[in-house]
Amino acid sequence: MTYEISINGKNYRLELNQSAGQWSCRLNGREIEVDAVLARPNVLSLRIGNKAYEVKCERVASDVHIWVGSQRFAPEVRDPRSLRSRSHAADDHGPRKLTAPMPGKVVRILLAQGVEVEAGAGVVVVEAMKMQNEVKSPKKGTIQKILVSEGAAVSAGDVLAIVE
């Protein structure tokens, strides 16, 4: 099985094969000795050479994060049977979504549909645990659409508005 995996914009080519619990692994063509045990769901006890790592896989809504010890990574894996690929890529062209960073309640809409917006300007205010959180525009542009109304309950990852 071969994967195209990118982390922080850097791309890796990973060839991975498993038979009888043994793994063979090539990373960007380089042979790597690996050995893994799934200690419990989403927790891998990984050995690379003789170094040991506890790796956690965190799946929340559309996000998949890989934790190596205390460091968090957001890999994008490309392959048919892969973890869901994520690609709200870093380019500023075309429409961009504003998503709720946490579940909560929409308490205020700051900018109306169609108006101009600066990058970093607040668009929607979401409240949870008695704290208010301004969801800001990721880019300069115009508000193409507001998809929520004040008082609405939203979950993490829900699209609140689209900026074009």
Added chain:
Amino acid sequence: MTYEISINGKNYRLELNQSAGQWSCRLNGREIEVDAVLARPNVLSLRIGNKAYEVKCERVASDVHIWVGSQRFAPEVRDPRSLRSRSHAADDHGPRKLTAPMPGKVVRILLAQGVEVEAGAGVVVVEAMKMQNEVKSPKKGTIQKILVSEGAAVSAGDVLAIVE
């Protein structure tokens, strides 16, 4: 849904219905107010009246145990979609199985096929964690069959011999 449940030989008739997360319950015809949350797999947070209980369901091989706090019960549930029914009932008639109480290794066969055996007499010796455990005959009778050989690895619940 109606269940016939027996614990320690005592039989109970349980009528249980669930709709929209609400339970209705009749035990031996008596209406009981219950409310339950599955805190995590196999762990129920149960309210009966206003009393609160943490109930654990332990499934090992063919056994199902229910733990109420620190007390363990071995219920037999009769119903098509039920927990696997268990019935090595208490009657001493007909053949009885000797099963391994723990995973381990058969180190000795004490009685040969066909010989007479007293209730409580050791038949097979299983070793694990450097300790040897005599598996005893549940009844007086003759050894109908020995199903393991010395040196064999067995898991908990495996049938070692049959006494008739």
Added chain:
Amino acid sequence: MFKKILIANRGEIAVRVIRACHEMGIAAVAVYSDVDRAALHVRKADEAYPIGPAAASESYLNIQKILDVAARSGADAIHPGYGFLSENAKFARACAEAGVKFIGPTAAAMEAMGSKTRARQAMERAGVPFVPGTSRGLESFEQAQQVAEQIGYPVMLKAAAGGGGKGMRLVHAAGDLKSALDSARSEAERAFGDGEVYIEKAIINPRHIEVQVLADEHGNTVYLGERECSLQRRHQKVVEEAPSPIVDPDMRRRMGEVAVRVAQAAGYTNAGTVEFLVDQQKNFYFLEMNTRLQVEHPVTELITGLDLVHLQIRIAKGERLPFAQDDVKVRGHAIECRIYAEDPDNNYFPSPGKITLLLLPSGPGIRRDSGMYEGWTVPMDYDPLLAKLIGYGTDRDQAIGRLTRALSEYFVGGIKTNISLFRRILNHPDFRSAKIDTGFLDRMLKQTNEQPDSQADAEATEVAVIAAGMFATLGSAAAGVDERSATDGSTNTVESASNWKAAARREALR
């Protein structure tokens, strides 16, 4: 001893009090709102009663509902925990009238401490040191000007009924006084329905150090050493430790004796905390008294070897303190981290949701007081405190080492937490050398995260790449139950109560 105690609270403190009850052979009664049916305190209680909707005002803050449960369950005492009704004199009085023992001070003692200015007058009579300033609300801008001149700028304006920084203004020069006074007053009016504002000399970069006191109902009052609580964000404590690195035995004795005088001046009983501001010359000034058990009480328990909740219960039952001041010995060092459901990458905003994976630290010197469990959905309706991780050591360095180790074992998946923040704090040179004050944390957070070792970083990245491939290869087998529940938040609940979306809808309807 009491037969049955009702815990009028939720989360980790409810669990902590339930444990104390069980350790003393006392039955524990839990109360819960609609979104808390699946909460840990309900699982651990002997009895549990629903008390209404998520909104605290309709459940945990509803005095009548809680007294009804006390009556129905036959509880003979109520422990309020912290927050909610714990410092509500009305509630304490209502308990007394209902013939249920309130585990805490009397309503009168609470009221004496409730208003900062009134407390101050009583304390001044008892010879308690105060930050220079007015002991009562300002009549006029002129008076404010006058006092400010006397004590010298910078000065601090504070709301008499205040707390949590509301109605507070720092004024550096006479020119800014007028506008600051007006805005402080209106903010206090809005926040507390009471615009009374007083003025104090501003202490720059103070430390916040508090003293734990215990008083029985027979006139015996002792102090149990101090807690250093200078690490705060938005006036919210984040890390506390005991003892304070700057307090020596003599200063401890002097602060302790003042704290005892404060308690006695208010006729205080049960557990309480006297807060002090400490300036760079180690002068300490009385700030206020908290008439409840503190979130951070465990650090005091670890260095004194005592159990404050057991003692609260015994005192409430009328027992005498089982020890004298001289028997109280401070040993070792303890540090507490408050684990919040907050997103470090999003300015530490709350992050409720379902906990899909939970790996727990344990081992030498580690205490974990928690209200969460794997599979539980953190409701969006309450304070985001999930758990407290407390490290004890022979000395401060060992406590830091153990806590750092335990934090690296701690993993909470599915929601965001501030665990990474503690790693930064515990590794910070100024924290290691105990150069801390109430401004430390805001300053640290302004610094960009110290450059990580890029080589280790590259290595970790490759590990992440390989692991990502392995998880992809293993597919759902590797995800176990978690993947299912991540896509269906309700698989962990038989009823919908703790399915947060339902809760959110209810919330939205209000």
Added chain:
Amino acid sequence: MFKKILIANRGEIAVRVIRACHEMGIAAVAVYSDVDRAALHVRKADEAYPIGPAAASESYLNIQKILDVAARSGADAIHPGYGFLSENAKFARACAEAGVKFIGPTAAAMEAMGSKTRARQAMERAGVPFVPGTSRGLESFEQAQQVAEQIGYPVMLKAAAGGGGKGMRLVHAAGDLKSALDSARSEAERAFGDGEVYIEKAIINPRHIEVQVLADEHGNTVYLGERECSLQRRHQKVVEEAPSPIVDPDMRRRMGEVAVRVAQAAGYTNAGTVEFLVDQQKNFYFLEMNTRLQVEHPVTELITGLDLVHLQIRIAKGERLPFAQDDVKVRGHAIECRIYAEDPDNNYFPSPGKITLLLLPSGPGIRRDSGMYEGWTVPMDYDPLLAKLIGYGTDRDQAIGRLTRALSEYFVGGIKTNISLFRRILNHPDFRSAKIDTGFLDRMLKQTNEQPDSQADAEATEVAVIAAGMFATLGSAAAGVDERSATDGSTNTVESASNWKAAARREALR
């Protein structure tokens, strides 16, 4: 300080030492046998090396393999834990020759203590009190008769090279002496390849009390109070506590000073334990010295506030003891429960297998040192110790209360454990009143389980019936991942190493 430490052990003690390393900023190297690939100590280590098949003789007891890993990994010290190679003088010497620091006493000190009779001679010169009897092996039956007459029956025969009760015989009357001597000798011969047997006055219903000592490499030796270890089954400790309920400060000082003399007489360094028998008149007699860290060391850590593993490492590095005898203060009370994979319903025989559900206790006064986790399969090849649950309290009653509470929170599903045993012990009136001796546990186990409250019982039964119905109704949704793994033990492992059936097959092939 050391850069990297190899831990030549497994299970909870390997995890505990790895934690100490991380707390001190030292890299930890794990070794593991084929059936331990999925073990917790491998997950937590910085490096991990396979050292062969399940059989300890081919892995954890193989000196060469372990020294090879030390060389390959560049470890500069080795911690042996307890058991395995921890008291093996050959290993200690081999480490020295390989230039790797052995964290423990010198080979010479071990050998001085290794043989009970030789140790005894050294000790007698140091004026250490002994049970009356021969200090060297018996030459003849006649000599045995003679000595037995002198000291009076009952007498105890013991193997010089012995331990764990092997080669031990209690003799009540002269008539039984001959046969007892012969069988003791042949058993000792079989067990230790050394038939040397000596004779002692038998102490009836003694207490087993041990003293922890620490010695640096600069001649400083201190004692850290005692541990009461009288609760044993099959000569296996089950519950330990500190301090001993019968030891007062004066007796503690006298025992401690003897223990220090014992250590000094053997030129002992690092951590060690001096075991005493104590008779009903509180006379104490030297039994033996254990030249390793004890399983039960945490109870000493809790009452002294020290970390013995940190201190072992510092001492091995050549540091001086950071405190003097007078600085050592005993505070509070600590009790340890050894959680074994044993079946209480089957005469406490080992019960390896897959842990399908694990609920963990925590909170005030609770320390958990564990080598297990949910989803792990306990291998059948090693000692059944899974974890240690330690309770600390201001006094013994509070420690018992907290431990009882924590035990009720502790749940290990899928395998049998002895958790229920501790509930019986902690509730037993004789234990509560500290009337315990080495015979207590066997006597208690002979008693039929005290009648449970039949009404509470009936109630719990109804709860079980209702819950059984609910689990049946909920079906697999309620079982989550556990059901799958219960039917397919391998779902939790990518490779087959920790799939015990595979391990068992390998085992069977040997």
